[in-house]
């Protein structure tokens with residue numbers, strides 16, 4: 001049953017009424033990281049899912065091979081009671097205008113895995129449409145893998161418009177059906193989800209951690225240390241350390257490392273992540289809140305993604321990726 005965690009209500013499977021999805025025609029747009037996970041998990045719960053895609057793509061073949069009814073986006077939206085939009089954020093507004101909005105039936109629900117386009121008002125749905133969000137707090141491939149293993153990724157749920165009157169119950173049912181109710185479903189707003197998710201992925205989870213690992217690798221290799229040793233030290237072992245934090249918090253991790261490491265952790269951590277770093281993080285948050293980041297990201301996308309492509313090429317050629325690719329070939333237990 002729902003738990004009160006330090007004043008916040010968190011829902012679990014027992015609080016979610018899956019009958020809210022029963023008898024509804026469900027369409028998932030996109031069969032990428034999140035799309036494949038939502039579609040497969042829902043289907044295993046007994047729900048009938050149609051996948052909407054553009055014809056002739058890799059995803060089209062994959063969803064067809066997985067046994068789904070696959071239709072072109074506009075066609076998949078017609079007749080659907082719930083349309084979950086899991087195509088890339090940067091194209092959602094255009095696809096919404098061309099293929100989704102004109103085909104949405106009166107009184108349908110639309111849903112998102114991230115609040116970006118609703119919060120920044122790139123998509124403004126009609127008044128008869130109910131709008132909710134189910135945002136897993138983890139990568140789609142882990143939403144699928146943990147579900148198969150019997151656990152699940154926590155989800156944030158929110159409602160933006162509710163002419164149907166039960167959008168939050170539908171959102172909770174969806175979150176439960178994809179595995180979120182096994183580890184916790186948190187009710188929030190589109191604004192909170194969008195801003196915290198963008199901040200987390202940029203400053204901590206992806207941008208922050210990747211830069212820390214990459215620069216650590218560079219400092220060791222530029223000082224003449226063996227690149228394989230540097231890779232094990234700065235990247236491979238990151239997962240092992242984070243696994244302990246995930247399992248028991250910072251104290252469990254620190255109880256497993258040596259006193260030498262723990263002393264160095266307290267002495268050196270604040271020299272690397274300084275007051276200046278905290279100020280930079282605050283500026284990152286301000287740019288997210290003002291919409292600057294969203295507009296810069298969309299402008300890069302409209303221009304054909306020059307910045308994104310340049311960075312992908314730069315990282316593909318970085319030593320840390322080359323060493324890692326060779327080492328992982330010798331560790332067959334690491335899944336592709």
Ligand SMILES: NC(=O)C1=CN([C@@H]2O[C@H](COP(=O)(O)OP(=O)(O)OC[C@H]3O[C@@H](n4cnc5c(N)ncnc54)[C@H](OP(=O)(O)O)[C@@H]3O)[C@@H](O)[C@H]2O)C=CC1
Pocket residue numbers: 029030031032033034035052053054057058059060073085086087088089091095113114135136137138139140141
């Ligand atoms: N990745 C993640 O783990 C997380 C993502 N989210 C959110 O989920 C949403 C989806 O992201 P993500 O799963 O990463 O996306 P992906 O890039 O992994 O997948 C996008 C899917 O959309 C399809 N697609 C692309 N362009 C079109 C188009 N014009 N018309 C129809 N289908 C198209 C792609 O198929 P193809 O290119 O083969 O045609 C692919 O199947 C976003 O809102 C994101 O913020 C939220 C939490 C975590």
Ligand SMILES: CC[C@](O)(C(C)=O)C(=O)O
Pocket residue numbers: 136137138139140197200201205206
């Ligand atoms: C951390 C990145 C993420 O927010 C996610 C997997 O949760 C994303 O947008 O992919």
Ligand SMILES: [Mg+2]
Pocket residue numbers: 136137138197201
């Ligand atoms: Mg996220």
Ligand SMILES: [Mg+2]
Pocket residue numbers: 114197198201
């Ligand atoms: Mg995100």
